[in-house]
Amino acid sequence: MKRLDATQVIILFFLTLLAFFMLLPIVYILNHAFKPLHELFLFPPTFIVQDPTFQNFVELMSMTQSTFVPVSRYIFNSVIVTVAATAAMVFTSSLCAYALSKHKFPGVNLVFSLIMLSLLFVPTVLQIPRYVVVQNLGIMNSYWGHVLPMVAMPVGVFLMKQFMDQVPNEIMEAAKIDGASEFRMFLQIVIPIVTPAIATIAIISFQSAWGNVETSQLFMQDESMKTLPYYMQSLTANLANTVARQGAAAAGALIMFLPQLIIFLFFQKKVIATMAHSGIK
Numbered sequence: 001m002k003r004l005d006a007t008q009v010i011i012l013f014f015l016t017l018l019a020f021f022m023l024l025p026i027v028y029i030l031n032h033a034f035k036p037l038h039e040l041f042l043f044p045p046t047f048i049v050q051d052p053t054f055q056n057f058v059e060l061m062s063m064t065q066s067t068f069v070p071v072s073r074y075i076f077n078s079v080i081v082t083v084a085a086t087a088a089m090v091f092t093s094s095l096c097a098y099a100l101s102k103h104k105f106p107g108v109n110l111v112f113s114l115i116m117l118s119l120l121f122v123p124t125v126l127q128i129p130r131y132v133v134v135q136n137l138g139i140m141n142s143y144w145g146h147v148l149p150m151v152a153m154p155v156g157v158f159l160m161k162q163f164m165d166q167v168p169n170e171i172m173e174a175a176k177i178d179g180a181s182e183f184r185m186f187l188q189i190v191i192p193i194v195t196p197a198i199a200t201i202a203i204i205s206f207q208s209a210w211g212n213v214e215t216s217q218l219f220m221q222d223e224s225m226k227t228l229p230y231y232m233q234s235l236t237a238n239l240a241n242t243v244a245r246q247g248a249a250a251a252g253a254l255i256m257f258l259p260q261l262i263i264f265l266f267f268q269k270k271v272i273a274t275m276a277h278s279g280i281k
Contacts, residue, residue, distance in 0.1 A: 024047075026257075027047070027048075028047060029253060029254055030254065032250045032253070032254075033057075033251045033253065033254035034049050034052040034053060034054070034056065035051075035053075035250065036051055036053045036247075037247055039051065040247060041246075055247065056247035057251045059245075059247050059248045059251070060247075060248040060252055063235075063248060068224070069224050069226075071228075071231065073224055074227060074228040074231040075228050075255075077143075077224075077225060077226065077227045077228070078210065080143060081143060081215075081227055082209040082210045082259075084143065084146075084147045085146065085151070085205065085208075085209035086202060086206045086209055088150075088151045089153045089201070089205040089209070090198060092151050092153070093156030093157050093159075093160050094186075094191065096115075096157045096160075097156075097160030097163075098160075098186050098190060100157070101161045101164035102164065102169070115154050115157055116154060116158060118152075118154050119154050123214070127214070127218060130218070133149075134219050139219075140220070140221070141219070141221055141222045143225075145220065145225075146212075146215045146219070146220075146227070149215055150212065150215070153204075153208075155201075156204065159200065159201060160194060160197055160198075160201065162197075163193075163196075164190060164194055167189075167190055167193050171189060172185055175189055199267040202263075202267060203263055203264055203267055206259075206263050207260055207263075210229070210256070210259060210260060211229050211256065212227070213230050213233055216229070216230035217230065228252075228255070228256065232249070232252040235249045235252060
Protein backbone atom coordinates (compact mmCIF):
# COMPACT_ATOMS: atom_id res chain seq x y z
CA MET A 1 0.00 0.00 0.00
CA LYS A 2 1.12 3.49 -0.77
CA ARG A 3 2.17 5.35 2.34
CA LEU A 4 0.08 8.39 3.19
CA ASP A 5 1.81 11.71 3.68
CA ALA A 6 0.95 14.10 6.52
CA THR A 7 -1.61 16.07 4.47
CA GLN A 8 -3.49 12.94 3.46
CA VAL A 9 -3.54 11.69 7.05
CA ILE A 10 -5.01 14.98 8.26
CA ILE A 11 -7.65 14.94 5.51
CA LEU A 12 -8.53 11.32 6.28
CA PHE A 13 -8.83 12.15 9.96
CA PHE A 14 -11.23 15.04 9.39
CA LEU A 15 -13.26 13.05 6.86
CA THR A 16 -13.61 10.26 9.41
CA LEU A 17 -14.83 12.74 12.02
CA LEU A 18 -17.28 14.17 9.48
CA ALA A 19 -18.56 10.66 8.68
CA PHE A 20 -19.23 9.95 12.36
CA PHE A 21 -20.92 13.33 12.73
CA MET A 22 -23.21 12.60 9.77
CA LEU A 23 -24.12 9.23 11.29
CA LEU A 24 -25.43 10.86 14.48
CA PRO A 25 -28.98 11.59 13.15
CA ILE A 26 -29.35 7.96 12.07
CA VAL A 27 -28.19 6.71 15.46
CA TYR A 28 -30.55 9.14 17.18
CA ILE A 29 -33.61 8.01 15.17
CA LEU A 30 -32.82 4.35 15.86
CA ASN A 31 -32.44 4.96 19.60
CA HIS A 32 -35.36 7.38 19.86
CA ALA A 33 -37.84 4.80 18.57
CA PHE A 34 -36.99 2.39 21.41
CA LYS A 35 -37.07 4.89 24.27
CA PRO A 36 -39.77 4.46 26.95
CA LEU A 37 -41.99 7.44 27.61
CA HIS A 38 -39.98 8.75 30.56
CA GLU A 39 -36.80 8.82 28.45
CA LEU A 40 -38.51 10.63 25.59
CA PHE A 41 -39.08 13.67 27.84
CA LEU A 42 -35.94 13.36 29.96
CA PHE A 43 -33.98 16.60 30.44
CA PRO A 44 -31.22 16.85 29.52
CA PRO A 45 -32.11 14.38 26.75
CA THR A 46 -30.12 11.18 26.34
CA PHE A 47 -28.66 10.28 22.99
CA ILE A 48 -28.44 6.52 23.61
CA VAL A 49 -31.47 4.70 24.97
CA GLN A 50 -30.94 3.42 28.52
CA ASP A 51 -33.93 1.08 28.85
CA PRO A 52 -34.97 -0.05 25.33
CA THR A 53 -38.55 -1.20 24.82
CA PHE A 54 -40.87 -2.23 21.98
CA GLN A 55 -43.84 -0.56 23.67
CA ASN A 56 -43.79 2.31 21.17
CA PHE A 57 -44.34 -0.09 18.29
CA VAL A 58 -47.06 -1.92 20.21
CA GLU A 59 -48.78 1.41 20.84
CA LEU A 60 -48.49 2.35 17.17
CA MET A 61 -50.06 -0.90 16.02
CA SER A 62 -52.80 -0.89 18.67
CA MET A 63 -53.97 2.68 18.10
CA THR A 64 -56.11 1.69 15.11
CA GLN A 65 -57.72 -1.39 16.67
CA SER A 66 -60.80 0.61 17.58
CA THR A 67 -61.17 1.93 14.02
CA PHE A 68 -62.08 0.33 10.72
CA VAL A 69 -58.68 1.02 9.16
CA PRO A 70 -55.67 -0.78 10.73
CA VAL A 71 -52.17 0.65 10.44
CA SER A 72 -51.25 -2.25 8.16
CA ARG A 73 -53.64 -0.82 5.58
CA TYR A 74 -51.77 2.49 5.58
CA ILE A 75 -48.47 0.63 5.17
CA PHE A 76 -49.91 -1.46 2.32
CA ASN A 77 -51.17 1.65 0.53
CA SER A 78 -47.79 3.36 0.90
CA VAL A 79 -45.92 0.36 -0.51
CA ILE A 80 -48.23 0.06 -3.53
CA VAL A 81 -48.20 3.79 -4.25
CA THR A 82 -44.44 4.17 -3.75
CA VAL A 83 -43.51 1.25 -6.01
CA ALA A 84 -45.92 2.31 -8.77
CA ALA A 85 -45.02 6.01 -8.56
CA THR A 86 -41.27 5.34 -8.53
CA ALA A 87 -41.48 3.09 -11.58
CA ALA A 88 -43.69 5.60 -13.42
CA MET A 89 -41.46 8.58 -12.57
CA VAL A 90 -38.28 6.82 -13.68
CA PHE A 91 -39.84 5.50 -16.89
CA THR A 92 -41.48 8.76 -17.97
CA SER A 93 -38.39 10.81 -17.11
CA SER A 94 -36.24 8.47 -19.20
CA LEU A 95 -38.60 8.56 -22.17
CA CYS A 96 -38.91 12.34 -22.07
CA ALA A 97 -35.16 12.82 -21.75
CA TYR A 98 -34.55 10.40 -24.64
CA ALA A 99 -36.84 12.39 -26.94
CA LEU A 100 -35.25 15.69 -25.93
CA SER A 101 -31.70 14.40 -26.23
CA LYS A 102 -31.74 12.20 -29.34
CA HIS A 103 -34.50 13.74 -31.47
CA LYS A 104 -33.88 17.32 -32.51
CA PHE A 105 -37.45 18.19 -33.47
CA PRO A 106 -38.54 21.83 -33.92
CA GLY A 107 -38.94 23.56 -30.57
CA VAL A 108 -36.94 21.00 -28.57
CA ASN A 109 -35.04 23.72 -26.71
CA LEU A 110 -38.29 25.53 -25.91
CA VAL A 111 -39.85 22.34 -24.51
CA PHE A 112 -36.80 21.66 -22.36
CA SER A 113 -36.80 25.27 -21.12
CA LEU A 114 -40.46 25.01 -20.15
CA ILE A 115 -39.76 21.81 -18.22
CA MET A 116 -36.97 23.55 -16.34
CA LEU A 117 -39.22 26.57 -15.78
CA SER A 118 -41.69 24.33 -13.94
CA LEU A 119 -39.11 23.94 -11.17
CA LEU A 120 -39.76 27.54 -10.17
CA PHE A 121 -43.37 26.87 -9.13
CA VAL A 122 -43.92 26.05 -5.47
CA PRO A 123 -46.11 22.99 -4.77
CA THR A 124 -48.88 25.14 -3.24
CA VAL A 125 -49.51 26.86 -6.59
CA LEU A 126 -50.14 23.49 -8.25
CA GLN A 127 -52.62 22.11 -5.71
CA ILE A 128 -55.79 23.58 -7.24
CA PRO A 129 -54.92 22.68 -10.88
CA ARG A 130 -53.99 19.15 -9.80
CA TYR A 131 -57.24 18.77 -7.86
CA VAL A 132 -59.27 19.90 -10.88
CA VAL A 133 -57.43 17.48 -13.19
CA VAL A 134 -57.74 14.52 -10.80
CA GLN A 135 -61.44 15.22 -10.22
CA ASN A 136 -62.19 15.50 -13.95
CA LEU A 137 -60.34 12.26 -14.62
CA GLY A 138 -62.54 10.51 -12.04
CA ILE A 139 -59.64 8.96 -10.12
CA MET A 140 -60.44 10.33 -6.67
CA ASN A 141 -60.19 7.67 -3.92
CA SER A 142 -58.09 5.38 -6.10
CA TYR A 143 -54.44 4.42 -6.44
CA TRP A 144 -54.36 6.32 -9.72
CA GLY A 145 -55.13 9.46 -7.74
CA HIS A 146 -51.97 8.84 -5.73
CA VAL A 147 -49.67 7.97 -8.63
CA LEU A 148 -50.59 10.22 -11.58
CA PRO A 149 -50.03 13.59 -9.81
CA MET A 150 -46.43 12.55 -9.10
CA VAL A 151 -45.49 11.19 -12.53
CA ALA A 152 -44.07 14.47 -13.88
CA MET A 153 -40.53 14.90 -12.56
CA PRO A 154 -38.58 17.85 -14.07
CA VAL A 155 -35.46 17.11 -12.02
CA GLY A 156 -35.40 13.56 -13.35
CA VAL A 157 -35.79 14.75 -16.93
CA PHE A 158 -32.92 17.21 -16.51
CA LEU A 159 -30.56 14.66 -14.98
CA MET A 160 -31.41 11.97 -17.54
CA LYS A 161 -30.98 14.35 -20.48
CA GLN A 162 -27.54 15.43 -19.28
CA PHE A 163 -26.46 11.78 -19.24
CA MET A 164 -28.11 10.87 -22.54
CA ASP A 165 -26.44 13.81 -24.28
CA GLN A 166 -23.14 11.99 -23.72
CA VAL A 167 -24.29 8.79 -25.46
CA PRO A 168 -22.55 8.81 -28.88
CA ASN A 169 -24.97 9.29 -31.76
CA GLU A 170 -22.85 6.92 -33.83
CA ILE A 171 -24.04 4.04 -31.66
CA MET A 172 -27.66 4.98 -32.36
CA GLU A 173 -27.02 5.26 -36.09
CA ALA A 174 -25.30 1.87 -36.19
CA ALA A 175 -28.26 0.32 -34.40
CA LYS A 176 -30.68 1.87 -36.91
CA ILE A 177 -28.66 0.42 -39.79
CA ASP A 178 -28.90 -3.01 -38.15
CA GLY A 179 -32.69 -2.62 -38.08
CA ALA A 180 -33.22 -1.83 -34.41
CA SER A 181 -36.49 -0.12 -33.57
CA GLU A 182 -36.62 3.14 -31.63
CA PHE A 183 -37.90 1.46 -28.47
CA ARG A 184 -35.29 -1.29 -28.72
CA MET A 185 -32.49 1.28 -28.97
CA PHE A 186 -33.92 3.03 -25.94
CA LEU A 187 -34.09 -0.14 -23.83
CA GLN A 188 -30.98 -2.01 -24.95
CA ILE A 189 -28.52 0.78 -25.73
CA VAL A 190 -29.38 3.97 -23.88
CA ILE A 191 -30.81 2.60 -20.62
CA PRO A 192 -27.79 0.37 -19.75
CA ILE A 193 -25.42 3.30 -20.32
CA VAL A 194 -27.34 5.72 -18.08
CA THR A 195 -27.95 3.24 -15.27
CA PRO A 196 -26.21 5.44 -12.63
CA ALA A 197 -28.57 8.31 -13.43
CA ILE A 198 -31.56 5.97 -13.25
CA ALA A 199 -30.48 4.80 -9.80
CA THR A 200 -30.19 8.39 -8.61
CA ILE A 201 -33.63 9.26 -9.99
CA ALA A 202 -35.07 6.12 -8.40
CA ILE A 203 -33.84 7.26 -4.96
CA ILE A 204 -35.23 10.77 -5.41
CA SER A 205 -38.52 9.36 -6.70
CA PHE A 206 -38.79 6.88 -3.84
CA GLN A 207 -38.20 9.56 -1.22
CA SER A 208 -40.74 11.85 -2.85
CA ALA A 209 -43.43 9.16 -3.14
CA TRP A 210 -42.80 7.51 0.25
CA GLY A 211 -43.11 10.78 2.16
CA ASN A 212 -45.92 12.28 0.09
CA VAL A 213 -48.91 13.54 2.09
CA GLU A 214 -50.55 15.82 -0.46
CA THR A 215 -52.42 13.14 -2.42
CA SER A 216 -53.97 11.68 0.74
CA GLN A 217 -55.05 15.10 1.95
CA LEU A 218 -56.48 16.40 -1.32
CA PHE A 219 -57.66 13.42 -3.34
CA MET A 220 -58.60 10.72 -0.81
CA GLN A 221 -61.80 11.07 1.19
CA ASP A 222 -61.92 7.35 1.99
CA GLU A 223 -59.71 6.67 5.01
CA SER A 224 -58.79 3.21 3.72
CA MET A 225 -57.08 4.78 0.67
CA LYS A 226 -54.74 7.05 2.62
CA THR A 227 -51.06 6.34 3.11
CA LEU A 228 -48.70 5.90 6.05
CA PRO A 229 -47.19 9.44 5.96
CA TYR A 230 -50.68 10.91 6.36
CA TYR A 231 -51.35 8.61 9.31
CA MET A 232 -48.02 9.55 10.90
CA GLN A 233 -48.86 13.22 10.50
CA SER A 234 -52.24 12.73 12.14
CA LEU A 235 -50.82 10.97 15.22
CA THR A 236 -49.95 14.14 17.11
CA ALA A 237 -52.10 16.62 15.21
CA ASN A 238 -54.89 18.49 17.01
CA LEU A 239 -53.96 17.09 20.43
CA ALA A 240 -54.53 19.04 23.64
CA ASN A 241 -50.96 18.35 24.82
CA THR A 242 -47.55 17.49 23.40
CA VAL A 243 -47.06 14.31 25.42
CA ALA A 244 -49.70 11.93 24.10
CA ARG A 245 -48.69 9.55 21.30
CA GLN A 246 -45.07 10.70 21.23
CA GLY A 247 -43.84 7.11 21.62
CA ALA A 248 -45.94 5.96 18.67
CA ALA A 249 -44.73 8.94 16.67
CA ALA A 250 -41.10 8.00 17.40
CA ALA A 251 -41.74 4.44 16.24
CA GLY A 252 -43.52 5.73 13.14
CA ALA A 253 -40.59 8.00 12.32
CA LEU A 254 -38.27 4.98 12.32
CA ILE A 255 -40.64 3.04 10.06
CA MET A 256 -40.74 5.99 7.66
CA PHE A 257 -36.95 6.35 7.69
CA LEU A 258 -35.74 2.75 7.31
CA PRO A 259 -36.99 2.11 3.73
CA GLN A 260 -35.29 5.28 2.51
CA LEU A 261 -32.02 4.26 4.17
CA ILE A 262 -32.19 0.76 2.68
CA ILE A 263 -32.90 2.09 -0.82
CA PHE A 264 -29.99 4.52 -0.59
CA LEU A 265 -27.57 1.84 0.63
CA PHE A 266 -28.70 -0.44 -2.19
CA PHE A 267 -28.07 2.18 -4.90
CA GLN A 268 -25.21 4.11 -3.32
CA LYS A 269 -22.55 2.92 -5.77
CA LYS A 270 -24.64 4.08 -8.70
CA VAL A 271 -25.26 7.43 -7.03
CA ILE A 272 -21.52 7.93 -6.47
CA ALA A 273 -20.93 7.09 -10.14
CA THR A 274 -23.52 9.71 -11.10
CA MET A 275 -21.76 12.38 -9.09
CA ALA A 276 -18.27 11.35 -10.21
CA HIS A 277 -18.94 11.11 -13.95
CA SER A 278 -20.81 13.59 -16.10
CA GLY A 279 -20.69 11.50 -19.26
CA ILE A 280 -19.45 8.39 -21.03
CA LYS A 281 -15.74 7.61 -21.08
